[in-house]
Amino acid sequence: MRDIKKYKVFTMAHKLTLEIYRVSTKFPKEETFGLTSQMRRSAYSIPMNLAEGATRSSAKEFCQFVNIALGSCEELRYQLLLAKDLGYLSNKKYVYLESSYEEIKKMLSALYKKLKQG
Numbered sequence: 365m366r367d368i369k370k371y372k373v374f375t376m377a378h379k380l381t382l383e384i385y386r387v388s389t390k391f392p393k394e395e396t397f398g399l400t401s402q403m404r405r406s407a408y409s410i411p412m413n414l415a416e417g418a419t420r421s422s423a424k425e426f427c428q429f430v431n432i433a434l435g436s437c438e439e440l441r442y443q444l445l446l447a448k449d450l451g452y453l454s455n456k457k458y459v460y461l462e463s464s465y466e467e468i469k470k471m472l473s474a475l476y477k478k479l480k481q482g
Contacts, residue, residue: 366418366426368411373471377411377433380464384440387461391452399452403443409436410468427479434472441465 368374384407388400410433417429444465448458 365421368415368418371414371418371475373468373475374411374414376464376468376471377407377414380440380461380468381407381411383461383464387453387457388447391447395452399443399447399450403440403447406436406440406443409433410440410472423479423482427476430472430476430479434469434476437465437469437472441469 381404384403388403391400413429413433413436417426417433420426420429441462444453444458444461447453448455453461
């Protein structure tokens with residue numbers, strides 16, 4: 365079993381999740397069960413899948429969960445764009461969150477490739 369807290373990508377994904385929770389509290393009430401909920405689920409799905417995958421015995425199984433985390437990362441990317449275009453996020457906040465997304469995506473992609481190679 366791997367110690368997921370030793371993975372920098374897990375720590376960064378957790379921090380991004382906390383930031384998504386903070387910014388989404390300011391979204392309109394009518395988005396509570398829409399974009400707010402969906403963004404939060406996508407965000408916490410990234411570290412959650414990493415944590416679950418880390419408990420798996422093989423690198424192949426862990427790799428599958430990293431791949432799922434990558435999918436959640438991409439979902440979040442679109443949701444960030446949508447929130448910005450709807451005026452729920454300032455451009456400055458969007459750029460900051462987008463750069464966090466980019467860094468996490470690169471790290472997830474590298475981890476995926478490493479696990480895939482065995």
